[in-house]
Amino acid sequence: MLQTRVTRPRRIALIGLAGAVAVSLSACAESERGPDAGGGEGQxxxxxxxGAAGAPSNFDPFFASDGETFRVTRQIYEGLVGITPGTADLEPELATEWxxxxxxxxxxxxxxxxxTFHDGTPFNADAVCKNFERWYNQTGAGATAALSYYWIENFGGFSDGKQPSLYKSCTAKDESTVELALTRFTARFPTMLSQSAFAIQSPTAMEKYKADDVKAQxxxxxxxEYARSHPTGTGPFKFVSYDxxxxxxxxxxxxxYYGDKAKLDKLIFRVIPDETARKQALEAxxxxxxxxxxxxDWASLKEGGYNLMIRDPFNILYLGITQKNNDALKELKVRQALAYAIDRETLVKSVLPEGAEVAKxxxxxxxxxxxxxxxxxxxxPAKAKQLLAEAGYENLKVKFWWPTQVSRPYMPNPQSIFGAIQEDLQAAGITVEPVSKPWAGGYVDDVEVARAELFLLGWTGDYNSPDNFIGTFFGTTENQFWTSGSPWAEDLATAIDAADATVDNGExxxxxQDINRKLMAEYLPAIPISHSPPAIVVSSKVQGLVPSPLTQEEFGPVSVTS
Known part of the structure; x- marks a missing residue:
């Protein structure tokens, strides 16, 4: 099948949050939600x-791309498809089957x-199509990657036709039946609709409060006004206020709410940017x-009687390699030498938290x-030195970037991770020049413009799809700091597109699998390091919270004992 490549915007500074497992073409899904779905025990x-680490950007999930916004909007809105709590599995939500x-x-x-939506507007096929048409017809600021990141990443272009779009049309066949037409097959659909950005919103409220009235400043x-004060969905919680x-x-x-009602009367998110301050607020x-x-802090929190829940890892930390500014790094043997030099087993055991795994x-x-x-x-290390000598770079010197003022689920302690890898590289005879910058104060910019030679970076999956990982990393040759100038970069991007366009599951x-073999043996554009499990902590009074490997917790079943 002819494949039109979607230009993917870069997003290394963001954490992917939503996820699901693809449904096969021969299958449909049936609902398990609803009034009889059962709920958690509790008061x-x-x-x-x-405690939230940051303020939401706004309350319109289509115009968001950050975890703190989605943590709030996920309680207010629902999508056609959702995630089974505690897993990365696709389940029905506003759609019962597809x-x-x-x-x-x-x-x-x-x-x-x-x-019904929170404002009393009926949820039906017409409401679904109005949402899709709203997304597709964005213009001006709303059509930029800064605001419509998830649309561009998943669907491509808009109705102006400047870029190809996966979306073709939405038709309301009757009140409870929608037909979505695509311009090409992709294995990511309908899984990608589980992302919070594609939540269905009240057409009445969006029109009344001018949802698309967004301007760059x-x-x-x-x-x-809609995005600031009147977000309106179908979820178990309604928006009250933002102070x-x-x-x-x-x-x-x-x-x-049509299903099990939320147990809590109120759910409040309090912005506390400092992690130590959040811990102190919990203790107080x-x-x-x-x-x-x-x-x-894991051990002390558990000893203090708090419920520390460790999620299954659904992420990747890797040592990025930019080939553009250091000729030695263009050589496969040199990149392989770097891989042999790193003691990932020891790093995982000594630096990363309980439950971390070496990434292969x-x-x-x-x-x-x-x-x-x-x-x-x-x-x-001996193999690393041998490969460097064979490549003619036995005196290899590299600049190694690492970020400060940041903690990521895949990278909880950047300085310790950097220190361990630096020590390993030096033991293999590689001279390391450290470069550290604040994550939001130059580090991300340096990586994105291919200034960094070696760098620490990672990804938490948006949903359970190979394209969401390797497609995001290597699925384009545009603005690509990993593979810039590599003779195989185009072949790799083409192979990723071809895999995504293959209808048969087995094929x-x-x-x-073939792409992954070539990535590790023939290309090695970066070095996978680890999968690390992030944690979430609550008071012993909190019951019913199910930790999500995608950091996508739902608070509807949660209760607080007195």
């Missing part, structure tokens, strides 16, 4: 206060009936939980297309 009522045409170009979604944006001065977002239970009883506690390729073993027979690089899996 009804009360208020839970959760069926593709044989070529995968037309998808029929059966919708829930008797569902310097490096930031002025959002609409920007005090950094407090208040949600209340949606008593008209000012908040009931927070995300991503430092691994150095560029995504976790739970993702489709994982190959069990890729070339591996066990710690072997597609085989293609991805």
């Amino acid at each position: 009804t009522g009360g208020t839970l206060v959760f 069926t593709p045409s044989p070529d995968g170009l037309n998808w029929t979604f059966k919708l829930r009936t008797g569902v 310097g490096d930031s944006f002025i959002f609409s 920007e001065a005090n950094g407090t977002i208040e949600l209340a239970r949606n008593d008209a 009883g000012d908040i009931d939980g927070y995300d991503l506690p430092s691994p150095a 390729q560029f995504y976790p073993p739970t993702v489709v297309g994982y190959a069990n027979d890729v070339m591996e690089y066990p710690h072997d 597609r899996d085989a293609k991805y």
Whole structure:
């Protein structure tokens, strides 16, 4: 099938949050949600206060791309498809089932009936199509990668036709049936609809409060009244207020919710940017939980009686290699020497938190297309020195960038990780020149413009798809700091596109496995280091919170004991 490549925007500074497992073309899914779906045990009522690391950018998920915004909007909105709590598995949400045409170009979604938005507007096929048409018809600031990142990453262009779009049309066949037409097959659909950006919003509220009235102002944006004060979905919680001065977002239970009602009366997110301050607030009883506690605090939190929940890892940390500015790094043997030089087993055991695993390729073993027979690089300094000598670079010198003022699920302690890798490289005879910069104060910019030679970077999956990992990393040759100038970069991007366009599940899996073998043996554009499990911590009074490997927790079943 002819494949039109989507130009993917770069997003190394963001954490992917949503995820799901692809549904095969021959299958449909049936709902397990609804009034009889069951809920967590626990006391009804009360208020839970959760410590947030940052303020939301706005409350319109389509115009968002950051985890702190999605943590809030996920409680307010729902999508056609969702995620089974505690897993990365696709499940029905506002759609009860979906069926593709044989070529995968037309998808029929059966919708829930008797569902209303928070403003009383009926949820139906017309509302779904109005959302898709809104997304597709963005113009001006709304059509930029800064605001419509997830649309551009997943669907490509808009109705102006300047770039190809995966989206073709949405048709309301009847009140509870929608047909979505695509311009080409992609294995990522409908899985990608599980991302928070594609939540279905009230057409009435969006029109009333001018949802698309967003304007650029310097490096930031002025959002609409809708995005600031009137977000309206179908979820278990309703928006109440945002006190920007005090950094407090208040949600209340949606008593008209079609499924199990939220147990909490109120859900409050309190912005506390400093991680140490969040820990102190938990200990003082000012908040009931927070995300991503430092691994150095795990033991003391557990000893203090707090419920520390360690998620399954769904991420990758890698040592990035920019080939543009150092001729030695263009040589495969040199990149292989770097891989042999790093003692990843010891790094994982001594530096990373409990449950971390050595990465053998560029995504976790739970993702489709994982190959069990890729070339591996066990710690072997002698082998590293041999390869450097064979390549003519026995006196290799490299500049190694590492970030400060940041903690990521895949990279909880950048300085310690850098120190361990630096020591390994030096033991193999490689001279390392350290370069450290704040994550948001030059580090990301340097990496994106290919100024860094070696660098630490990673990714948390948006959803369970190989394309979301290796497609994001290597699926384009434009602005590509990993593969810039490499003779195989175009072949790699083409192979990734071809795999995504393969309808047959078995053939597609085989293609991805072949790509992973070549990535590790023939290309090695970077060095996979580890998969690291992020944690979330709550008070012992909190019950019913199910940790998500995608950091996509739902608070509807959560209760707080008195």
